[in-house]
Each structure stands twice: as structure tokens, then as C-alpha cells.
Amino acid sequence: MTLSPPLTELISQVPPFDESAAAAARTRQDLLTKPQGSLGQLEALSVQIAGITGCLDPEIEPTAVIVAAATHGVCEEGVSAFPAEVTAQMVTNFLHGTAAINALARNCNAEVFIVDAGVVPECPDDEKLHHLGFGKGSANFAKQAAMEKSEAESIIERGAAFATKLHQQGIRMISLGEMGIGNTTAAAAVVAVITDSSPSATTGRGTMIDDDTWQKKVSVIEQAIAKHQLDSKDAIGILSAFGGYETGFLCGCILGAASCRMPVILDGYPTSAAALLAELLHPDIKKIMIAGHCSAEPGHRLALDHLELKPLLNLSMRLGEGSGAALAIPIVTAAVRCLNEMATFEEAAVAGRKT
Amino acid sequence: MTLSPPLTELISQVPPFDESAAAAARTRQDLLTKPQGSLGQLEALSVQIAGITGCLDPEIEPTAVIVAAATHGVCEEGVSAFPAEVTAQMVTNFLHGTAAINALARNCNAEVFIVDAGVVPECPDDEKLHHLGFGKGSANFAKQAAMEKSEAESIIERGAAFATKLHQQGIRMISLGEMGIGNTTAAAAVVAVITDSSPSATTGRGTMIDDDTWQKKVSVIEQAIAKHQLDSKDAIGILSAFGGYETGFLCGCILGAASCRMPVILDGYPTSAAALLAELLHPDIKKIMIAGHCSAEPGHRLALDHLELKPLLNLSMRLGEGSGAALAIPIVTAAVRCLNEMATFEEAAVAGRKT
Numbered sequence: 001m002t003l004s005p006p007l008t009e010l011i012s013q014v015p016p017f018d019e020s021a022a023a024a025a026r027t028r029q030d031l032l033t034k035p036q037g038s039l040g041q042l043e044a045l046s047v048q049i050a051g052i053t054g055c056l057d058p059e060i061e062p063t064a065v066i067v068a069a070a071t072h073g074v075c076e077e078g079v080s081a082f083p084a085e086v087t088a089q090m091v092t093n094f095l096h097g098t099a100a101i102n103a104l105a106r107n108c109n110a111e112v113f114i115v116d117a118g119v120v121p122e123c124p125d126d127e128k129l130h131h132l133g134f135g136k137g138s139a140n141f142a143k144q145a146a147m148e149k150s151e152a153e154s155i156i157e158r159g160a161a162f163a164t165k166l167h168q169q170g171i172r173m174i175s176l177g178e179m180g181i182g183n184t185t186a187a188a189a190v191v192a193v194i195t196d197s198s199p200s201a202t203t204g205r206g207t208m209i210d211d212d213t214w215q216k217k218v219s220v221i222e223q224a225i226a227k228h229q230l231d232s233k234d235a236i237g238i239l240s241a242f243g244g245y246e247t248g249f250l251c252g253c254i255l256g257a258a259s260c261r262m263p264v265i266l267d268g269y270p271t272s273a274a275a276l277l278a279e280l281l282h283p284d285i286k287k288i289m290i291a292g293h294c295s296a297e298p299g300h301r302l303a304l305d306h307l308e309l310k311p312l313l314n315l316s317m318r319l320g321e322g323s324g325a326a327l328a329i330p331i332v333t334a335a336v337r338c339l340n341e342m343a344t345f346e347e348a349a350v351a352g353r354k355t
Numbered sequence: 356m357t358l359s360p361p362l363t364e365l366i367s368q369v370p371p372f373d374e375s376a377a378a379a380a381r382t383r384q385d386l387l388t389k390p391q392g393s394l395g396q397l398e399a400l401s402v403q404i405a406g407i408t409g410c411l412d413p414e415i416e417p418t419a420v421i422v423a424a425a426t427h428g429v430c431e432e433g434v435s436a437f438p439a440e441v442t443a444q445m446v447t448n449f450l451h452g453t454a455a456i457n458a459l460a461r462n463c464n465a466e467v468f469i470v471d472a473g474v475v476p477e478c479p480d481d482e483k484l485h486h487l488g489f490g491k492g493s494a495n496f497a498k499q500a501a502m503e504k505s506e507a508e509s510i511i512e513r514g515a516a517f518a519t520k521l522h523q524q525g526i527r528m529i530s531l532g533e534m535g536i537g538n539t540t541a542a543a544a545v546v547a548v549i550t551d552s553s554p555s556a557t558t559g560r561g562t563m564i565d566d567d568t569w570q571k572k573v574s575v576i577e578q579a580i581a582k583h584q585l586d587s588k589d590a591i592g593i594l595s596a597f598g599g600y601e602t603g604f605l606c607g608c609i610l611g612a613a614s615c616r617m618p619v620i621l622d623g624y625p626t627s628a629a630a631l632l633a634e635l636l637h638p639d640i641k642k643i644m645i646a647g648h649c650s651a652e653p654g655h656r657l658a659l660d661h662l663e664l665k666p667l668l669n670l671s672m673r674l675g676e677g678s679g680a681a682l683a684i685p686i687v688t689a690a691v692r693c694l695n696e697m698a699t700f701e702e703a704a705v706a707g708r709k710t
Binding site: 033035038040081083085090093096097099100102106107312314315317323327330331348350351352353 | 387388389390391393394395396440441444445447448455459461463563651670671672673674678682688689696697703705706707708709
């Protein structure tokens, strides 16, 4: 797989996970005033963040909640319970601050960044919207590739540049989300190819489609996989085959965050597809990923297992928008606070275990 | 079971769960801009809180994090990996703001209230500590009742008065926690009797005791249950048999919160024992309870199942102090925000499902 020079350079800039900072955090956890291991997954999370940031006293706030939106050509095949124009309408809802993700971001003082990665009909002209001026959504992958390979590379670069710019502006952690009617269909195709799973295992109910629509969704994916003949390691080939643009953008955000040592919180199924693509581009990059939650989409669990990620939340959510990731932000900040703000047994003069 | 006049009056003051507010919240959830049900457990939580508060636009902040501490006489039997004096030392740690619960409360802007429900040696004289001036911890229940029945009633009344006073001071939700070396032993006895389970099923590793200590812990509980001959519906008898004072205090907090229509977030095993006792005193009171998490203690799941509560978090935590409850506070506030701050499909002019 030959990548574009900018992507090759970007990937070469990703620093390694800092094993010594992680080990120091593990040692500190064992000295804090609690039985060892009693904070469970919070302890592992704090150790991971020390390793990502290379710091025992990591800054992960402010956190940016990124929601990338794009239209999916595959909607023509009738794979969703909602019409494709809902994508643009929901972008307006995000900009008005009245969608679930806005409420969830306010709940933890995170700032929301809405990105138009190719939405049809055109999104409103709003200074709060980050227009990429990038295409008009993906082509119908049942008939042709969702996008050109050069576009796939370019949208990833745009995502990386976006995350890097947020870091320059002071952001210290990113939480990923998406909006795109039809995008669980694209995700199911991406996850099937990368994890070598059958489309019937990776295809879920999305926005609660009925049995007939589910059958059609599976069949569209099966036929497209047969037609495109992909290498399961070829991130650019897979992204260009199925899309969508928001998935490529989010994959780039992960690479950009990694280059700046920022932790990334994943949301649901489409963001896990972006994460799998990023992992193909840089096999160690899963170490900067935190699985915010496990959604009700069955393929999401397959993707998380492939990435060896254990989700923080299991609340039967299946909305997208970054909702599960944003809900996990306070858990991540809590983990870091416990590492940094707790006294050791010695500092607090608390007796340890009986010997 | 005849209760003291103050307890009888308190219980009579608990208003019923408001089914019509809950139904209105359910209706509203189905109109909001998301596929129906896609916020999963967050939707159920918002409906529950509407029913508890009797309000579609419920106020649940500020939230109080209550940590009740007490010494347990049963520690004499060697049931814990830590010495009994750690209870008092940890109270000092709480007052200094350097324990896990302090970090977790700061993480969600909740205020911490530390209550001395009978700690030996005496706790420091600190204006931030709420001294009840109540006893010197429970007696060793392997040898005698942990407390008099009149004391059991009195400590419950004190808890109810405390929660009521917090409500008068503006608090709108409470999150419960405890500290007491030995209190998972008391909890295991309480849960075994109320859920009619064997002590080997309700007894866990607490602060990570070894196999021999675990065997001893089970055997102490088995013998005490055989000796005390309790009615599984007699909350006062069970509390007086096993304690602890903090458990009785927290049981009272639940009753007091219910009388003020405040939701209560439960933490780990000892708080679930308090919840089971409260449920015996008022069989509908579980409707105001939210299970913050499921701890690594095996009996905790038994207690939550008995109360028909589904925990919000499963992060293998087993610290106590209210840590799992406090970590769940942002999830609860998020659920209420989504109900109140999201637009409906009509308000946002977003197209609904295809027909």
C-alpha cells in the first residue's frame, strides 16, 4: 500500500506510546489510598492516558466533541428508515444546540465542532459550521466506488489537519461522532472486510429498520464486497470503496490526535470503522483510543474486539452523533483526577494492609 | 413489625411515584430528534426521574455526595485485610479532600458531606465533619446484636432528617457512599437474610481478602444468621442484628430523600444493603433509586436484582466511599438534559421515519 506523501509524513510523526509514563502511573495507582485495583477500569484508563500523553499529570481538558456529517449515496438502495435529507436537517439541529449531542456536551463542558464533510442538500451558512467544501457526499457503493482513492487520502489529511489545529487552539482530548443517514451500511461493509466477518454479522438495525430493509442492507453489502475485491489491509482502498467522507475525516482526526499525543474517545459503529481504518494505517494507534461505549449495533462489538478495546459504557444507546463518546468524557476526566488528586497511604498517614 | 412513631410518620410522608409525569416524559422522549429508544437507558432514566420528582423539567442539581462512616465490631473476628482504625484515618483523608470520592465529586461539581455515624477512635474535630454523636460503632455481631433496636430506629431517623435538611438547603439529588472496615461483612449478612441467599453467595473479597479470611468471613456470617433467627421482612431486627450504623443512616437518607421527591444514587454493596432495608420499610421506595454501578462484590448483583435495579456502570470498581455512585452522577444529569434540552422533530423541522 503506497500512501500519499502527506499521509506518509503524518504517520511518521506519530510518537510512540510512552511505556515508562504508563508504568509510573501504574506504580502510583498502587500507592494511592484505596485497596489496589479497587478503582477497576478507571485505573487502567489513567495508566493509558499517562502513556498517551507521556505525562503523569496529564491535561485532557478542554475536550472537543467533533461531529462530522456527510451524505451517503447508498441511501438510494433503501437501506435506512429515514430519508437522506435528515442528515442536513440534523446539522441545522446541531448548530441550534438542540440535538442530543449538544445536551451531552454541555453536560461536561465540552465544546462541539460540527463539520460538513459533504452534505446534500447544502448545509446552512453558519459561522459555527466547519465547511470542508469537500464533495457532495459519497457515490452509491452498490454501483461504483464511494469516492476516488485520491479523495480518500485527501479527506483523511483534512481530518488530521483539523485535529492538529484544535490542539494548537488548546484542545487536549477529542471525542468523535458522526451524522450520516446510511452510514451504518458503510460501516458494516468496512468492518466486514477488515475483521473478515460476514455482512450478516456486521449489519444491524441502524435507525431501527424492519426485517425486509435489513435483508436488503445485508445483500447490498454482500454484493458490494464481492464486486470491489479488496485487500483487508488496504485502508485507502476500503475507504474509497464504501465511504463515507465523515468516516475518512474521523480516521484522519485520530491520526492527527495521535501526532499531538491527544487521547481519542470513540463513539458508535461508524467511528469504530474510522478507528479500524486508522489502525491499518498505523498499527499501534489503537493505544490512543478509548471506547466510550458499546452500542446496540452487533458489529460494533466485533470492531471493538478487533481493536482490543473495552467499552466504558453499555447503556443500549444507538444514536450516533458522538453521544456515547460524550457521555464517557466525565469518566475519563474522573480517571485522571483520581490519579492526580488522591493522596498516597504515606501522605495521608493511612494504615495499609495487615501483614 | 411495629415502628417508632417518628419512623411511622416519616414513611407515611413519602409521596407516591408520579405515574402521569413519567408517562408524559415517555411521550416526550418519543418526539425528540432521534430514533425512538436510541438513547437507551438514558431515556428510561429520564422517565424515572420525571416520576420521582413529579416534574417534566426536573431539577436534580446540586447533588450531594454523602459518605457515612462507622466502625464495625465484627472486625475483631479478623474479616478484613485492613485494620479497623483505617476507617477513622480515611475520614481524615476525606476531610482533606484527597480520597477518591473527593476527586470524583469535584469531577461533577457535587458537594461532599462526610458523616461520622460512630467511628472509633474519635474523628478529628473539623467543621466539615457532620458528627452525629451517635455511639461508638457497632458491637461484634458474632457475639451479640450489633446495636439495640431503639438505636436502629434512631439512626434511620437521623439519616432521614439529614436528607430532609439537605433538601431544605437546596440539594436536589443525593448520591450515597460509606466507609467502614468490616462493612461488607455486615452487608453480606443483611443481603443473605433479605434475599434468602446463602452467605457463601453474598460474601465477597471486600478489600481483597485471601481464601482463609474469606472462609472465616462466611463462617462468621453463617453462625450469626443461625443465632439471631430473623424475620426476612423485619428491617429493624436485621439492622440491629448486623449493623452498621452507617448502613442505618443511609437507609434513613433514602427515606428522607423519598419524602422530598429526591432521586437517590446508590453505590456499592453496603449501600445496597441500606436500600434493601429501606425497601422493607416502604415497598415502593425502590422507584426513587438509581443503581450507580455494579461492583465486583458478587452479592451486590443479588441485591440489585432483588431491587429490580439495572446498574448504569460496570467498571469492576470495588472501593466504596460512594465512588461508583459519584461517577454515575454525570450520566443522570445527562439523561435529564437530553429530556429537557433536545428539540422535537417538529420544532427542529427534521423529517421523521419514512412511512
